[in-house]
Amino acid sequence: MSGGIKSDSAFSLIANTSLALSNWALLIILSKTFSAEQLGQVVLSLSICAPIFLLISLNLRTLLVVDVTWDYSLSTYWQARMLVGGAAVVIAYCLFRLAPSAIEPIYFLIILLYKYIDSLSEFIHAYYRRTSYFKLSAVIVSLKSIFSISLLLLGGFSSFELNYVLTIWLLNAITFTGLEYILFKKLIAKHDSESLPINILATKSVKAIFGLFVRYRTLAVSAVISALFFNVPNYFLASHISIESAGYFATLSYFMVAGAIVINSISQSCSPRLARFFVNDKRAEFTQLVRLMCLSGLVIGASAIIFSWLFGSWLLRFVYNESIADYHLELVIIMAAAALRYCYIFIGTAMSSMKEFRLQTRIYTAGIITLTLSCFLLVPTLNLLGASLAMLIAVSVEMICYFVLINRTVISCFEKREKSCQ
Numbered sequence: 001m002s003g004g005i006k007s008d009s010a011f012s013l014i015a016n017t018s019l020a021l022s023n024w025a026l027l028i029i030l031s032k033t034f035s036a037e038q039l040g041q042v043v044l045s046l047s048i049c050a051p052i053f054l055l056i057s058l059n060l061r062t063l064l065v066v067d068v069t070w071d072y073s074l075s076t077y078w079q080a081r082m083l084v085g086g087a088a089v090v091i092a093y094c095l096f097r098l099a100p101s102a103i104e105p106i107y108f109l110i111i112l113l114y115k116y117i118d119s120l121s122e123f124i125h126a127y128y129r130r131t132s133y134f135k136l137s138a139v140i141v142s143l144k145s146i147f148s149i150s151l152l153l154l155g156g157f158s159s160f161e162l163n164y165v166l167t168i169w170l171l172n173a174i175t176f177t178g179l180e181y182i183l184f185k186k187l188i189a190k191h192d193s194e195s196l197p198i199n200i201l202a203t204k205s206v207k208a209i210f211g212l213f214v215r216y217r218t219l220a221v222s223a224v225i226s227a228l229f230f231n232v233p234n235y236f237l238a239s240h241i242s243i244e245s246a247g248y249f250a251t252l253s254y255f256m257v258a259g260a261i262v263i264n265s266i267s268q269s270c271s272p273r274l275a276r277f278f279v280n281d282k283r284a285e286f287t288q289l290v291r292l293m294c295l296s297g298l299v300i301g302a303s304a305i306i307f308s309w310l311f312g313s314w315l316l317r318f319v320y321n322e323s324i325a326d327y328h329l330e331l332v333i334i335m336a337a338a339a340l341r342y343c344y345i346f347i348g349t350a351m352s353s354m355k356e357f358r359l360q361t362r363i364y365t366a367g368i369i370t371l372t373l374s375c376f377l378l379v380p381t382l383n384l385l386g387a388s389l390a391m392l393i394a395v396s397v398e399m400i401c402y403f404v405l406i407n408r409t410v411i412s413c414f415e416k417r418e419k420s421c422q
Helices: 005-033 036-057 060-066 074-098 105-130 134-156 162-191 203-215 217-240 243-253 256-279 283-319 328-353 358-421
Strands: none
Touching (some): 036 105, 036 162, 036 243, 074 105, 134 162, 243 358, 328 358
């Protein structure tokens, strides 16, 4: 159970670090043991699948944590995850088959199934955090990541073909998600006394899920726009330069995850508290916690820039290969963009805890439009450098929007809350 922000953040940090290392291991092994083209195919597959899953799945893991008053039942959330996740698989595969692509179908299919399994796992861990089982979540994610990394290393350095390596990766995810589901059901019986329905296509269930989608559609749009932020450069690079350059950019941009691990850990541990502060009308405590979170983001971001400037070239050579090490400057620019993002990402967390999703959608829309236009202008001539600069420009636009609007938003949301309670 929960032991305070520090312990919850520590356990979230362990879980997020383990998950990030597991995902990073895939990129590292691909860059070291497979061709740049295969690396690009996997990266582009992930870039296609991720936004579709986020758009269709409503970012339910966030709703599950911040819905303190249970506006929708747990069974409704679970049914929504199962149903819309399946829809995401069908839509993504149909789009892949209809559109011309340089991606091997077997690679795309395996990654698509992995994303579906991973979406179920994310939902289950969101429930763990909601019920303050941060330690349990950290232990399971750590074990899953250790097995995943070990299996990837075994497959990658044993001269297995890429489709076999990806299949091993998928089977590991399926196995641990099954274990997570068993524990999930036990926790439900303990805390909510609610059974998960088997028939997810019942008329009543579909109506409830549709109502959930209509009410929180802006959150889904906000989530997919946020995902596109990391994937739009890959689309432009694959289209205008080569699929190999998209793979290279993904290996560089994944360094943003290093700082985001800590950022997400703080965010996940503080989200339930921010939601409770808002529901209980504790504006001073709410504001103070948000300020502390933003300050921590500033410190982490500054450290990331300094580290990438001093050690970036060596790190790229050590982690990946000589070809990727040539993009040291691009790494520094990407980490500068990450630093700005770390400063304002907690404002988004605060808005989510108040269920203020529309404003976030508008801000992220402004950011993605800026990113797309910048990529259109810069990528064809500057290659990866253009993609890096485009990311920095877009982040700057989002940061300005967030800091201009946050005070007015907090005041407005608390006033609405007070009036609704009168």
